[in-house]
Amino acid sequence: MIDEQFHSSVRFSIMAYLVSLDRAEFAFVRDAIGASDSTLSKQAAALEAVGYLRITKGHVGKRPRTWYSLTDQGRAAFRGHLDALRSLAEAAAGYTGQGSG
Amino acid sequence: MEPTNYQLTLTQADELALRAHRSARWLARYYLIFGVASLLIAPAFGVLHGLAWTIVLTGLWAVLILAISLYAAKQRTMVRGGARIHGWVMAVWTLVWMATVVLGSTYELAWPWWLVGGVAMLVTCLMGARAVLRRTRLEP
Numbered sequence: 001m002i003d004e005q006f007h008s009s010v011r012f013s014i015m016a017y018l019v020s021l022d023r024a025e026f027a028f029v030r031d032a033i034g035a036s037d038s039t040l041s042k043q044a045a046a047l048e049a050v051g052y053l054r055i056t057k058g059h060v061g062k063r064p065r066t067w068y069s070l071t072d073q074g075r076a077a078f079r080g081h082l083d084a085l086r087s088l089a090e091a092a093a094g095y096t097g098q099g100s101g
Numbered sequence: 102m103e104p105t106n107y108q109l110t111l112t113q114a115d116e117l118a119l120r121a122h123r124s125a126r127w128l129a130r131y132y133l134i135f136g137v138a139s140l141l142i143a144p145a146f147g148v149l150h151g152l153a154w155t156i157v158l159t160g161l162w163a164v165l166i167l168a169i170s171l172y173a174a175k176q177r178t179m180v181r182g183g184a185r186i187h188g189w190v191m192a193v194w195t196l197v198w199m200a201t202v203v204l205g206s207t208y209e210l211a212w213p214w215w216l217v218g219g220v221a222m223l224v225t226c227l228m229g230a231r232a233v234l235r236r237t238r239l240e241p
Contacts (some may be wrong), residue, residue: 089107
């Protein structure tokens with residue numbers, strides 16, 4: 001099912017990056033998806049608010065670290081969203097094929 | 102979203118997943134280093150006897166454990182199910198290590214026993230590495 005939470009490209013990228021990981025550190029996600037610190041923080045907070053993302057703060061040595069991980073609910077929602085996109089892409093390809101055939 | 106963008110969005114998701122998978126393969130490298138080190142150090146305990154050698158080998162082992170622990174602490178990602186894989190690998194490795202050391206020392210077994218123990222530790226680590234690599238392979 002298409003989930004409007006993932007209409008934002010940054011939120012979609014956060015989910016796509018984290019879906020096969022247990023967790024990833026803030027800076028690593030930021031660099032991977034090419035977002036600014038503030039954009040990532042804001043969109044991650046939005047995903048946390050709907051229960052899709054878990055934000056954990058801690059330290060490695062003296063350095064503060066923020067870790068992101070998907071909740072089961074978030075992982076299921078994103079997989080459902082990808083399935084819906086695949087169906088739409090196949091339908092669109094079929095329609096284009098019919099139109100040109 | 103425009104219909105023509107669906108495929109583009111799915112491709113973007115695949116690329117990000119691939120990037121995530123690559124970043125999480127460090128755990129497989131960790132197991133490879135740990136396994137090879139076990140293969141070398143276990144027979145060394147069987148061949149090199151005496152207090153001095155025990156101190157040297159224990160010191161070498163402690164340095165290696167410290168180094169790979171620092172390597173692990175610096176990593177920024179963890180593969181899905183990584184904690185469970187690590188728990189299993191470490192539990193089995195510890196059992197093999199204890200069996201190798203306790204039986205080898207108690208019965209003063211010759212070096213082939215220690216080599217077998219080292220191989221068993223390497224195999225344990227390779228199975229962990231395989232589990233990590235399987236989970237970081239992009240699904241078709």
